[in-house]
Amino acid sequence: MPRVLATQSHVVHGYVGNKAATFPLQCLGWDVDCCNSVQFSNHTGYGMDKVFGSVTSEKELNDILSGLFSTFQYDYDAFLSGYLPNKESVRCVGLNYRNFKKSNPDAIWLMDPVMGDEGQLYVDEDVIPEYKRIALESDGLVDIITPNQFEFEILHGEKISTVEELKSALTKLHRTIPMVVLTSCMPNLFNDSNNVYCVASLRDHEPLVFRVPLIESYFTGVGDLFSALLLDRLYKFNASSKSSSSGKNISSFKTQINEVLNVVHNVLLLTKKYAPKDLKSVIGVASKMKDMELRIIESRDFYSLSFDKDQLQNSKQADIGLYDFFYKSL
């Protein structure tokens, strides 16, 4: 049974960070060692004056991670990192995960470089050079990276406004990272604001574009759920590639990404069924916003969904179901 070390935020109430990642991975059979970079009452979307708790200090984080290293050095099959609140915590996770990767050369690290979205940073600016160092300068350290377009542009160092620019930026990032999954692109890139575009790219292959209908929502933690599920599917993809003589198979990669998108899509649809009908009216009202948390527990049976191509449906993507979200190769 695989074991993953996951370092990201912990909220007592609600489902973001480790709370969004842990249960789905456990349902998929993973032993999840969750190291919490913060302990907050709830996520910051409730308003900063409604968040209580503390950031785990660099020393505390380092004590825990190096303590794990001394006792469980060889025990991990995968590493996950998500929201880290400051420069020190990013550096600390980088250094410790580097040691772990040396002891577990076959293990994979999925890094979600959480920095911001839609033009806005929500971590300190000095986090940027730390993420760049890990992503760009250390070949072989990170196996999978899951930025949104904003984070991708920060790592790349330039804005991306055309598909050609996107392609060349992916090629550049592939020098150090074998798998890049751009979780959501800006609407102008594909001239379409009714769908979410996700680009998944495997080194030395054409990037794949997936198109998922946009669910109008204010849900938080979707990216964290996505990364966790992606880690599971790509870990299995990697393992099967190793045992196969033909190496990495792009069509199997495509299937895995499509599965992850389907699971997330269905979790969101189910969450929406539970949520208040008039979502806009509850924004900022802390006692109401709690009804919009992801329905991670109620979605238990979704996580292990897997399916054959002929089970996929093409119509009515607003209903719970399984769809082919693949759009085109770039």
Place this chain on the structure above:
Amino acid sequence: MAVELSEKLNLDNHLIRTKKVLSIQSHVVHGYVGNKASTFSLQYKGWDVDALNTVQYSNHPGYGQFSGFKTDSKDISNIFQQGLISGLEIQYDAIITGYIPDIKSLEFLGEEISSLREICDTLKWILDPVLGDNGKMYLAEGIKTTYKNILSSSKIYLTTPNQFEMEMLTSMKINDISSLRQAFVIFHELYPRVENIVVTGIEINYRENGYITAACYAGDEFTTTNNTSNQLHISGYVVPKIPAQFSGSGDLFTSLIMNEMITKSNIASTDPNETLSRKLDIALNQTQAILQRTYNHFNNRIVDGDINNNSTLKINDLRLIQSRDILSNNKFENFKFEHITI
């Protein structure tokens, strides 16, 4: 396929409200004790679990070395009071309190949950008075006093001390059936507002190869007039010993018995003692099944001659994730435990 999924999740019917529990216990990054044992078990049984961590350690101390820190008592009180209760106004069905090593935090939580309990009749407080085990205290003496104060004044739905903790709370040494019964009587006299009590892991000569788990329903307000001590109905089960010491088994059991007791089921009887006894049987069966699977896993890995036969096998990690089938089977009753009246 879409139809099958909808049916599986019962989506076309009304969406059932998810039960909410706040679990205040330890957090270990590696392994399954405290909140790491409770959270997954309860989530897999459909509970929305808010996990407030009293410590964050790399692993539990049973490994010989560990690192990490205690959560500041200010953080615990702010998260609880300003965050969850008055900020988000969350209506919990249950609150579990377990390992709380800091006296200030325990005092604060004791007072706050007590007063919450007085104004909210549906809230159920499950208190695991974590003090120590196997004859050894691993928390400060002041924690014991604080637990005594909380237990003597608060409306508590269920408490789950182990034998050592029961002895500490009643000052009664348990070494046979009659002293066990006596401890229950003292407990109810000292702590009359505790509704249900389940004492785990009792080792007495009555059954050398088994642990007794004993339970008693005392009702809302125990008084000698409505429930004289010789009418106390205490039932127990003899659970066969597995030759190993498990870390986290108590935390797992507390979650499972709480789930059984709070979840409506068709095994309930009109006699609350009988209901408690039946639910205890199910929770013990599930716990035992998970411990047995864990034991088999570790035992198979031990090469002959690798272990000193005189020392007890210590198993640090429950095979909890690998026991999902046991957790999702609500009628798990493979073991026929001997039922005894105490």
